[in-house]
Amino acid sequence: MRALLLAILGLVLLTAVAGAQAEWEWIGPSSTRTDVLAVDAEGAIFIGGNFSSMQVTEDEGLTWTELSGPFRLASAVAAPAGTLVCSDSRADGLWVTADKGVTWSRVSVHQPEEWVAVLALHPQTADIFATVQFVNLFYSQDGGYSWQPVAAPLNCIDYWDLAFAENGSIWVKGDASLWRSDDYGASWTDLAMPSECAYGGGLFVAPGPVLFLWGQDRVAYRFSLLRSTDLGVTWEPLSDGLPAPPYRQFTAMEDGDDGTLLLADILNGVFRSTDQGGSWEPYSQGLDGPETNITCLADRPGGGYYAASLYDGVFRRPHDVEAVPVSSEVPGLTSLKVSPNPIREETAVAFTLAAEGPARISLYDARGRCLHTLAAGDFGSGEHRLRLDVRDLAGGVYFCRLEGVGARLSRRLIMVR
DSSP states (O other), rough: HHHHHHHHHHHHHHHHTTTTTOOEEEEOOOOOOEEEEEEEETEEEEEEEETEEEESSTTTTTTTEEOOOOOSEEEEEEEEOOOEEEEEEOOOOEEEEEETTTSSSEEEESSSOEEEEEEEEOTTTEEEEEEEEETTEEEEEESSSSSSSSSSOOSSSSEEEEEEEEEEEEEEEEEEEEESSSSTTSOOOEEEEOOGOOOEEEEETTTEEEEEEEEEEESSEEEEEEEESSSSSSSSEETSSSSOSOOOEEEEEEOOOTEEEEETTTTTTTEEEEEETTSSOOOOOSSSGGGGOOEEEEEEEEESEEEEEOOOEEEEEEEEOOOSSSSSOOSSEEEEESSSSSSSEEEEEEEEEESSEEEEEEEEEETTTTEEEEEEEOOEEEEEEEEEOOOOOEEEEEEEEEETTTEEEEEEEEOOO
16 A cells, blocks of 8 residues: 555656746846847856946856946847957947957947947857848858958848848848848848738747747737748748737747747746747746846756846746656657757757657758768657767857758757867
């Protein structure tokens, strides 16, 4: 009888762990307005905004240091080369630091006084791209110190967002316009912008690629979230599990190494999707209610996420505790996880196959060249693990790719030297 009771108790505990979810944890600072969040390869967190000074923490919020960088921060990106590039919302150009904000260099992309609206890092080449309002799209290959325009001028006036797909294509959301380049800016395709997202908002490209677009219409100015799985030819509205308009205002999206998507709504908190946006669930456990006003999301090195609040600093959240199957059934999704990431010497690669069959997992450099096939052959369904030694690789951005059994997944890796 005692053995039976212990077995039942163990099953109850196992089920509880399987369904356990982590919570968001506040890591400071207090009394700040945060519109911009950036995390570098070494885990330093930079925040700032239009009406607050820049601050940085290198110990996950135990201490915060105020920086003398751009006072009115519009955008920021941390490059694998070790620089942090920031734009000033007062049309004051760019500022670059290579020592985590101790010293700064003022840089001009096009001219001394310019409004750089968006900064973004190309995931394959590690080049930094910058949109200059009313001018063009530019890119830097040296960590933000020098810039050159893309080959073909982009016929866009207002830039709202910039994103990149796995295949290297560049996507730009303008004011009532949507553009795509498949040749690194040598030519552009003008796509029809759905009227529901014509004004403001943003753009996100998940693996697949699966495109997400959000913004407001120009009649009622209501926010919509759309998804495209055919490179922007057709779009479908997403609403399952999300607040109904007009009481929503989407601000950011992020995907994690666990295959989930996060969506920030400044009026309603954070939502999570495990089916590429088809359905959403609240993901705000630990936040101080929807009024936390989440403006930014970012991946957390080593797994998990950061969320920046407009007035309440930064929150962190590890990935949820993985479900432990109580039966022999295999989860229906194929996944690829790499941890730790960023990587110094070696890391663990775990991939789960939904069905038995052939698969290959390979390592690629930022230019798309296959450096090494880690494993290839027939694999059974379920999870498989292997070690990846990177001590012979230079620092920078790489990609781990899983192919087979009806799936193709990629994860960006950052080598720290």
